[in-house]
Amino acid sequence: MADAHSPAAFVVPAVTLLAAAVVAVPLFRKARLGSILGYLAAGLVIGPFGLRLISDPSAILHIAELGVVMFLFIVGLEMRPARLWSLRKQIFGLGLLQVGVCAGLLTLVGMAGGFPPAVSFVAGAGFVLTSTAIVMQTLEERGEINTPPGQKMVSILLLEDLAIVPLLALVAFLAPAVTGVADGNLASRLTAVAIGIGSIAALIVAGRYLLNPLFRFLAAQGAREVMTAAALLVVLGSALALQSGGLSMALGAFLAGVLLSESTFRHQLEADVEPFRGILLGLFFMAVGMSLDLSVVAAEWRLVATYVVAYMVAKAIGIYAVARLTRSNHGEAIERTVMMAQGGEFAFVLYAAATSAGLIDGRANATLTAIVIISMVLTPLALMGLKYLMPKDESPSLDGIDVADGLTGEVLMIGFGRFGQVVSQCLLAEKAEVSIIDNDVEMIQAAATFGFRIYYGDGTRLDVLHAAGAGKARLICVCVDKREAADKIVELVKAEFPLAKLFVRSFDRGHTIHLRNEGVDYEIREVFESALVFGQEALAILGVDQDAAAEIAADLRKRDAARLEMQIHEGIQAGMHLMHQQKPTPTPLTEPKRKAKPLNPEAEDVLSDETRFSG
Template identity: 40%
Template sequence: MSFLHQAVIFLAAAVVSVPIFKRLGLGSVLGYLAAGMVIGPWGVGLISDVEAILHFAELGVVLLLFLIGLELQPSRLWEMRRSVFGLGGAQVLGTGALLAGVGLLLGLRLPTALIAGLGLSLSSTAFALQLLAEKNELTTEHGRASFGILLFQDLAVIPLLALLPFLGESTTPSTEPGWLSVLKVVAVLAGVVLGGRYVLRPVFRIVASVHSQELFTATALLLVVGTALLMGQVGLSMALGAFLAGVLLADSEYRHELEADIEPFKGLLLGLFFIAVGMSVNIGLLASGPVRVVGLVLGLVLLKGLVLYALGKWVFKNHEPALSLAVVISQGGEFAFVLFGLAVGFRVMERELADLLVVVVSLSMAVSPVLFAAYDKLVRPRFRKKVQREFDVAPEEDHPVIVAGFGRVGQVVGRLLRAKHIGFTALDASPEHIDFLKNFGNTKLHYGDASRLDLLRAARADKAKVFVLAIDDVEASMRTAETVKQHFPHLTIFARARNRQHAYRLLNLGITHVMRETYAGSIEMTGDILQELGLTWSETKSALVRFREHDEALIQATYKHHGDQKKLIELAAKARAELEELFKQDEEKKSA
């Protein structure tokens, strides 16, 4: 089958499956896995050479680690040392020891049990980071801890590979002495570090001076693939090499350009990697012993989850981030495929056991998105309702202003009120956001869902005068607005609207003070543009006042018809003509 035929099959499978799974709330990763199972040798058999596809698709993981490295400056990496070597080391050693013990109980030899346990202790960097990215949880407590553990696991690959020759015998023994192999590894690592610090920036400076976007993209890809290949040649993780290259360029002036150039390739190849993992799942082995395979998968996820939960509880002192950590990285990892394959070559592991463990790891990856989606929808909301915070009870003093939602808009309002010594009560529904803001001295911030009537009563809404509705989520904003309008009609509501449709819905409730979040800033910037083009300050101010009055009148005229697109188009065309006529009349008055 030609390359183009294969490309069409992969693209079509992704285009069909991913939207379906995203619509079901299961995420794109599971969609890619399902697509791979369908088109692979155990499905309809459209693609048969799974091994070659998997090797090529590993470039997606390599590019992912490079982009992560670009976001992680060396100083931040040093700050994460406890998370990486403390949490990561405890997870790998603890999980590996427990799994090796289970292997011994099942009758495996000590070397086999040791490699099986340590190999299964590794998690999937690609799966975990993709799941966290889709939920915007990479910067949360459990997101940062997950990344630290995953980074240590990539580092742990090096000693695991070095351990294999000592546990068995290679079918293709090498005459190269061990000290020479170590010397090669040290030389390559030193070369990558020194080259990244002293060579790459001048190279990119020369390439950028040519002003060729294609050449810059090609250079970026050459850097990532070349570094990964160089590391792979001496037995190190290719993904680790790409990550190191990214970290060395994190402080460079070309970081954002590199991100923009690499991102499209990363997305496509990472999707291909997930499809290839789905294709590699041996459904025949699953069919011949479903109880055994399912039991091993559940046992792996449960045991790793328990270890991760215990570590998370010890570090976070809180159940929720510990449980989130356990759910996110309790699956097996893609590097287990390589490790178990090499273990067969060194006669540390039998081929039948390696095939079984590959199926277990693949299915644990497939289970991971489902488990995460179920946890996010069913467990996490109930769990958070039970969490009691010391600041989820409103203060005792009465304040004239209540600010619901302490994000970008709410913080600006709060800063100005505090500067004028006007008391206010701020409410936000994100515990993580509250913890972050408290580090900057925001002690008047309280946890709670502002749409709850009992919380508003506890916040003394009946004593307040003004209610600032600055919640980012549109539906949560509307629920809060409805509650306030119904139970506290005396409050004057100043509402932030995400967009015009949100503004229409707020106006329908009778809220007259509605600010579209980008509207004021856009008008102010346009004023600067007009003055830069030669208009005087008074001419600019007159134009902006005229535009604002006209647009506010348009909002009032159109919100009653916001469900009728044809009518809105008609009113918009009419409004454009009216505005042009108003400006024309102003010009005529000026020249008269």
């Protein structure tokens, strides 16, 4: 038996946890049951109610919660302040509506079972708080965090993180009414709320004025390990600051990520935190599995089974109703319902507070905790069932397709659609060494039949860009057909590969202004030049002299470039909608071989911008 203070006392549990994860997770993934269920099962087997290899799951759970904290930090890095502001209606509208409706339904379920209103409310409110870890991990594995449905779920989770504060306050208010013992006055409770608000304000001020100077100073010293330590310090310090203010640690880490989302160090921070996030999040799921008290489940199995079903069904009804009420389609509503119908880790905090306040006893706490954990275990299984009931289009097989790895071309082209195919012909005609990546498997297979060797790779991922040779390329051509993907690639390239020239396909005038502001070396709107040539030929067929038609096109190109520069420097994007209200005075085209005339002022703004014509 190892001494409690010897290294073996710490190494043995660590080896046990790692071994359980290494064995269980691959087996569950191979059986297509998912990694989350593998971690939960591993925890249950080695925990105090299984093989008893680990006897104190609560201690591990406290450490493992840092995985959720770091996960939320990384999500915050992807959520810039402007983007978070754009989600305010979803956070405080959709999120508040779902929490309110589900809390009401779950309280009614408890009261229908004969429990007092206050106890029913606390039990139901705990179950309302969805598992951030399960939902975020599932969204990440599917690559859906940044999709519109994913953003709605993220918004709801953020509101639930905020809701833990008023819910804990409500527990404090309800306790004297139930127990008859006052545990504080109104002033002390209001002080607690003020402290919570103050801690958020202090974190925002510190993040805005201290974090970037700190990382600039550390980067100048060239100590990589200190940068990693600083990244962990920011994550854990922010989490601790908000926890001290009565809020959740996850919310603190998320806010720190948002504050650093526009920093030049954001990609480095993400790379430093990612390894810790992955292992700790897995440890969290294992700790949840270990926390399932099988003796309570066995003794109260009828009650536990009844309320697992009743709570999940009631919450599912609330989530689906809110989703449909807020105009989500049936498929999106069903997916959100299944993914969010379980309880979550914050329920443990709320139930512990209710036990301390005397609202519920220890036995009720253990029963409610078991209900929440079983609901978390059932969620991956429910998602599997949903996958079979509502199957999505499977991605094509990558058999026979080369994946980008170790490429060294002097030109890296990202995207091989219609635009990229034409660009590649110019480069290949001069024997330029070009590496091409795309994530459309069917297009790659079709290109191979014409002798093109295209590698599979998602250019919005930093690891793929490294594998595709972005660090060695003289020129990176972004030819993708989605604006969001182009913007993400530009952001990564400017931050990680600043020495490479960056050419980007633009989608419209607004996108051009954005790319110019980002500092790309060259951009071109995908339809502008072709539209000018089209218009020039149209003039010719109507009898206008070829030289005159070319002069008109050149004049339009010149005027457009001048106006574009003005808009970039003066920021006149918001007024572009006024163009649609102006009426051009058409120039007569009936006289053949006429000289090109200056466009009249009324027509100038309209004819110099292709956005007038759905381009």
